[in-house]
Amino acid sequence: MLRRSFIRVLASGILFTLLAKQSRQSLAKGQYAFEHGIASGDPLADGFVIWTRVSAAEGETLAVLWKVCADAAMTTVLREGVVETGPATDYTVKVDVRGLPSGARLYYQFIVEGIKSPVGKSRTLPSGGVEEARFAVVSCSSYPTGYFHVYREIANRDDLDAVLHLGDYIYEYGIGEYATEYAEQLNRVPDPPGELMTLSDYRRRHAQYKADPDSQAMHAAHPVIAIWDDHEIANDAWHGGAENHNDDEGGWAERRDAAIKAYFEWMPIRGEARGEETRIFRDFRYGNLLSLIMLDTRLYGRDMQPQVSQDMTPLEVENALKQPDRNMLGSFQQSWLRSSLQRAAGTTWQLIGQQVMVSTLRTPDLGPLLDLDRKSPVSREVLEFNVAMSKSNPPLLLDTWDGYAAARQDFLADLKAGATNAIVLSGDLHTALAGNLLLDGEDEPVAVEYMTSSVTSPGFADYLPEIRPGAVRDATLELNANLQYMDTERRGWLCMTLTPSSCTGEWHLIDGLRSREYTSSVDRALSVQAGKVRNGLAGG
Numbered sequence: 001m002l003r004r005s006f007i008r009v010l011a012s013g014i015l016f017t018l019l020a021k022q023s024r025q026s027l028a029k030g031q032y033a034f035e036h037g038i039a040s041g042d043p044l045a046d047g048f049v050i051w052t053r054v055s056a057a058e059g060e061t062l063a064v065l066w067k068v069c070a071d072a073a074m075t076t077v078l079r080e081g082v083v084e085t086g087p088a089t090d091y092t093v094k095v096d097v098r099g100l101p102s103g104a105r106l107y108y109q110f111i112v113e114g115i116k117s118p119v120g121k122s123r124t125l126p127s128g129g130v131e132e133a134r135f136a137v138v139s140c141s142s143y144p145t146g147y148f149h150v151y152r153e154i155a156n157r158d159d160l161d162a163v164l165h166l167g168d169y170i171y172e173y174g175i176g177e178y179a180t181e182y183a184e185q186l187n188r189v190p191d192p193p194g195e196l197m198t199l200s201d202y203r204r205r206h207a208q209y210k211a212d213p214d215s216q217a218m219h220a221a222h223p224v225i226a227i228w229d230d231h232e233i234a235n236d237a238w239h240g241g242a243e244n245h246n247d248d249e250g251g252w253a254e255r256r257d258a259a260i261k262a263y264f265e266w267m268p269i270r271g272e273a274r275g276e277e278t279r280i281f282r283d284f285r286y287g288n289l290l291s292l293i294m295l296d297t298r299l300y301g302r303d304m305q306p307q308v309s310q311d312m313t314p315l316e317v318e319n320a321l322k323q324p325d326r327n328m329l330g331s332f333q334q335s336w337l338r339s340s341l342q343r344a345a346g347t348t349w350q351l352i353g354q355q356v357m358v359s360t361l362r363t364p365d366l367g368p369l370l371d372l373d374r375k376s377p378v379s380r381e382v383l384e385f386n387v388a389m390s391k392s393n394p395p396l397l398l399d400t401w402d403g404y405a406a407a408r409q410d411f412l413a414d415l416k417a418g419a420t421n422a423i424v425l426s427g428d429l430h431t432a433l434a435g436n437l438l439l440d441g442e443d444e445p446v447a448v449e450y451m452t453s454s455v456t457s458p459g460f461a462d463y464l465p466e467i468r469p470g471a472v473r474d475a476t477l478e479l480n481a482n483l484q485y486m487d488t489e490r491r492g493w494l495c496m497t498l499t500p501s502s503c504t505g506e507w508h509l510i511d512g513l514r515s516r517e518y519t520s521s522v523d524r525a526l527s528v529q530a531g532k533v534r535n536g537l538a539g540g
């Protein structure tokens with residue numbers, strides 16, 4: 001998400017009339033192809049989910065052979081079977097394979113009528129004494145905005161246990177809306193070309209993303225553990241609606257359920273779509289080294305964001321944000337989190353994967369930082385409004401935990417009570433960032449936060465006519481002493497390495513988002529030592 005005022009401005013841009021290239025073909029009867037790659041995810045000590053989609057003639061029902069092998073040549077078969085697919089699941093195929101050895105690098109493949117899919121690599125969870133685990137953390141992959149170089153970089157790594165996708169895996173916008181300015185030039189016009197509303201729309205959009213070669217390479221190389229954020233459904237979603245959903249677009253429940261159904265069809269996630277009861281919070285244990293706890297801060301229990309307006313005083317705004325009964329996780333998920341932390345007993349690290357920023361983030365006074373006479377994708381009117389609002393240093397965003405201040409206190413109190421070394425992961429903001437997480441009134445962190453930049457989606461620096469590059473970032477870091485690091489300019493991914501003694505996050509940032517040639521470098525690394533989370537993050 002980004003500030004809605006920016007989005008509204010971009011949505012009023014010139015509408016392209018070009019029709020998007022169809023990424024889902026219907027083949028002649030008897031013809032089959034694997035055009036959307038393969039994927040695996042949600043590893044367990046004895047298995048993982050494998051996924052593919054078969055392109056076939058519309059209406060056919062197919063028998064698909066799958067197998068999991070110990071070798072890349074696919075000769076030593078450990079498990080195999082046959083599964084049916086057809087129009088009811090959009091020809092996607094998902095198998096929850098069990099009975100595999102733990103801590104193993106394994107290979108999988110699908111075959112339909114003699115046509116073979118590519119071979120994918122996956123891993124089961126290790127058990128017992130684990131010396132190291134490494135994850136790629138990503139979020140916010142908007143297809144029309146740029147190339148998925150980040151996915152390619154991750155595909156090229158051979159030392160990852162899994163990819164954690166924190167959401168905004170797809171975006172719901174149509175051409176002419178948010179972050180589609182370069183779509184035509186890049187030949188990445190959204191398909192379907194309009195905003196997603198129906199099951200067919202959401203399926204087609206997932207198909208377009210899964211047809212991307214860099215996405216396919218990442219999925220083929222590593223298991224993915226994914227949670228959704230808002231754009232898998234609609235901008236700034238909560239359990240009862242979304243900023244980007246109006247009554248004239250049909251019922252919210254129908255749209256949400258269509259988006260959820262398509263997500264479960266097209267992602268290598270365990271379980272099934274169950275409308276508003278759908279639970280994507282779940283945990284994974286890497287022996288005694290770490291417990292990975294994935295949360296849903298978006299759809300399951302989240303109440304509507306606080307509504308503030310220009311005519312409210314700063315005190316009225318503060319009070320609106322602190323409203324004590326505004327839920328983020330919801331009571332069921334909150335008690336599940338407590339029990340998950342209990343299950344994590346004996347692990348060194350508790351890694352919490354969730355969507356939105358937990359650290360407090362106050363807006364610096366933008367007046368001296370912006371040159372309003374300079375060209376910007378944002379109108380002068382909107383910039384002037386934001387400059388005026390920034391004078392009292394309000395929280396920058398109300399869709400993050402800053403809009404749910406009481407719920408954040410409960411969340412951090414649970415981490416303080418139930419975790420030994422809590423590391424919180426986040427995305428959503430299109431910003432590389434790190435911060436210490438403190439309960440109100442305390443001066444020692446109860447956890448630290450690592451935020452990944454976006455795969456492609458634009459950051460604040462793309463919108464603001466700063467007097468010099470990084471001016472807003474520097475002022476933000478100065479104002480928010482809880483933050484240790486921030487980069488608003490570059491896209492990238494976060495590499496998390498955990499050992500029995502330390503946890504290190506490295507921000508890999510890229511240059512060349514919209515060219516085929518790109519470069520990648522580590523911008524920063526920050527560590528925390530086991531048993532010393534209370535000391536906060538340290539540079540490296």
Ligand SMILES: [Fe+2]
Nearest residue numbers: 001140168428
């Ligand atoms: Fe995003």
